[in-house]
Amino acid sequence: MRIVVAIKQILDPEGITVNRRRERIFINREERIINPADKCALEAALRLKDAHGAEVIALSLGKPAADDALREALAMGADSAVLISDKALAGMDAPTAAMVLARAIERLAPFDLVLAGQTAADTGGDQTAGRLAELLGLPQVLQALELSLDGGRLQVVRLWDGKPVRAAVSLPALVAVSPLAPPARYPHGARIMNAYRQMQVSVWTAQDLGLTPEELTPNIESRGQVFPPERELGTVVEGPPAQMAGEILSLLRMRRLI
């Protein structure tokens, strides 16, 4: 079985603070990580490899620095890695990114399964997986928590409007893995060394994928940022327990938390 896993390198959101009052975004610690949902997708691929044997190919689209994300994937257990990186791809919008990834995945054919993370923790984007499925003509299962292979069919436990449900799909297919899926393993020390010393990350350019400048023209613009109001703090109430429980529940309802 050949599995392609698409991973994106992002700035760790934990290193970023947003000051709503001053309407500014501060990067305190510029650390690059694999997008959490994508890392869960990688873990899902490696679990299938552990159970059934598989060739896992990690694919990333990004700056040359994304090489690190792919080395990490190799250290975790991926068999090979491809980085699509080209100055012509800077400033790409979401539709273009999906199109470029689809082009690269086609070049990696034949494959049985394409895995991707459901959502991006930085941009909040939630469309690459579904776009890939459409562009590649594959059936899709989104928001996956657990994958298992059963006689050539993939069994998936997925979330549907917050509740776990079962789905099954024939291969080849695309599965988007939820950031709530089991977290990724830690790589072995020896594999980390190998990933840097012996394993290769192939680099593909826009030209390698036959992409034209027109195809890469962004069509989405930003009209600026909006900052939600600062939280209002410090309301303290006192009273009998039943009434206090009522206060709490009405706040939860108002904030749509229940």
Place this chain on the structure above:
Amino acid sequence: MDLDFLQSLMGGEEMAAAETAYQDIWVVGEVSGEGLTPATRALLGKARDMANALGVYVKGVLFSAPESAGSEMISYGADTVYLLEGAGLESFAVEPYAEALARQIESGRPEIVLFNATSLGGELAPRLAARFRAPLFTHCMDLGIDEAQRALLATVPRLGGEYYEILISPSLRPQFATVEPGVLPAPFADPYRFGSVERVTFDDLPAGRVEMLGPYAGGLPEPPLSRSRVIVCVGRGVQDTEGVELARRLAAKLGGQLAGTRGALDEGWISEEQLVGMAGRTVRPALYIACGVAGAIQHMLGIAKTECLIAINTDPKAEIFPYADLGVVADAKAVLEELNKKLDNTPA
């Protein structure tokens, strides 16, 4: 004579004409139980406002829905409703659903297509956007119209909602968006609004390759605390294991997880993995209910990014209160008991 210049001028006009060929705002709705979901109603209200600004119609789309749901869409602002039906659309299957909607969009040429950011919207919107090489804005917190460019203005969350960005795609049509349920105001229904409900039947949709097999009853691995949306935290002030149990039950009812302070860890009420703070996990839940927690700085460091913090503590001067959205001066166990009771009595 500069023919190129003239041609480019005419080409430009042609393009403008082609763009206006896309018009109307479509809402892909959802039905549950008795009628439209509240999010669908709110989306129709928003679509109506935007359609008024653009001077176009609102059209609703429902899959295998009763006529009454179509009429309800009209009462909330739709002018026309398409009830899509046929073999393959009886229950959700992404491929036939996407194909039917794509054909409908091809013939109707809407300029904007809106979905709820539910599982249904999340499955369909990216596939359709890819098919039409169109922009898609996901999990929008608000929508508006740039009247000069006749384009959708989408407010999307960044960094998990720490701030928002306003995006626009001036030239591509149709424009797709999914809107986070619960963020738009509930509109009023006008039962006397006039509109038409049309049944559209498809008889040659592709079979879906994904089988939906119903609810999953097995156990699931708990997500790490750092990604939990709801956390109920116990401190030494919950008194005993009975208090901890009440907190655990509340967490389960709210679809969240139990966590604790160093005080609770020292009492043996929680595990090392459940410790929140400087020496434990950093969390960023939407809701954090701190029960009998003092609010020591080492603890508060781990919950700085909480969206809504509720604290229950008997000491009106407790350190945690100034950080809390709502502070409750009361016995933690007693309030936990009441919360569990009240949640048992309200149907989910």
